[in-house]
Amino acid sequence: MPLYLTQTHNVRLGPTTWCATAHVHALANKHINKPPYLSRYALNLPMDDTQQWQYCRASADISEPDRAQQQRQLQRQGVRLLLQQLLTKLQIDDTLDESAFPYQLARSKYYVCFSHTGAKNTDDTDNSSTQPTSCLDNQVAVILSQHRPAGIDIEANEVAWQVVRRFYADKEKAVLQRLPAWQRDAIAKQLWQIKESYIKVYQYTLAQGLGIDYAYLIEDLIDSVIDGHHLMTVMDKKTGYRIAIIPRQHIVLVF
Incomplete structure (x- = not known):
């Protein structure tokens, strides 16, 4: 799912503890065959690798179960994108180990904890609009702590x-x-x-x-x-x- 972050804030809580927050968005575009330019979650993939892109359909076009699945996918990818951006800012070259709780970074062993909150699906354009529509919008957050688990x-x-x-x-x-x-x-x-x-x-x-x-x-x-x-x-x-x-x-x- 292509997505992007806005309103990103980073806070240093201690010498080796940081948190980051942002709003994560996925775009829908109605009545346009070609998708708008979107940021990618998999930042390491080439930008012309469109076979792996998935596009969020407008909320009116999807069922409640599909919408809930999109919401979960957006949240899951959004917190990981936020973590990736925080690690880049801190110049930490590492990957997330999700094999056990609490999560840790694979090499440095920093502890990682995520949170997110869901928002209603919104459609800010009428049925005749050809402008991109934000169909999913969530706040996401991550805390990174070196010396002990954090929540x-x-x-x-x-x-x-x-x-x-x-x-x-x-x-x-x-x-x-x-x-x-x-x-x-x-x-x-x-x-x-x-x-x-x-x-x-x-x-x-x-x-x-x-x-x-x-x-x-x-x-x-x-x-x-x-x-x-x-x-x-x-x-x-x-x-x-x-x-x-x-x-x-x-x-x-x-x-």
Whole structure:
């Protein structure tokens, strides 16, 4: 699937820890036999090797299962393209080893963790348009850490309170209920992202990871909700990990 990245941001979290975020897009072109010029995911392939190109059909022309498959393919390729670009920027010549979790680079043994969030398929042109249409659009992110596994999670949507009641620890729920609604919703989402990130770090099962009590972090998380714009880090004294929150990009990292 031909795709390209926009709004790419790289952040150095520590001496040997980096994260990168971007939006990944695949293009559809209706009513045109020849495809528009597109960036390639397989950057090492010659640009005239069009036999390996696949073109994203307009959302109106594909079924829901096909659209979901395209979404998964876009996400999978998008995070790997972002990793490739980050490694190039850092001048690290290495490849991703996907044989076991957590992922690592094959030679340097850097730990790698991905996250992405899906967006609705969109068609910004009418049926008579001959302009390319963006049919898939996702935010993707990667964290790269040399000394230990790291986790990352993107979550743009709020966490429903019924989900909090079902999965969160009793102390977490008790503390959240005492907060104003705007703080409660924001911190409930951050706690979810912290849980998801630690699941990736420690390879917990979903049930194990969601059930762990992080109520002791809530007081520190309130500051990030009040700020709402800048990267903020919190020290998790129980695990020895640092937690970074990037509110504008809906990202939480554990490293």
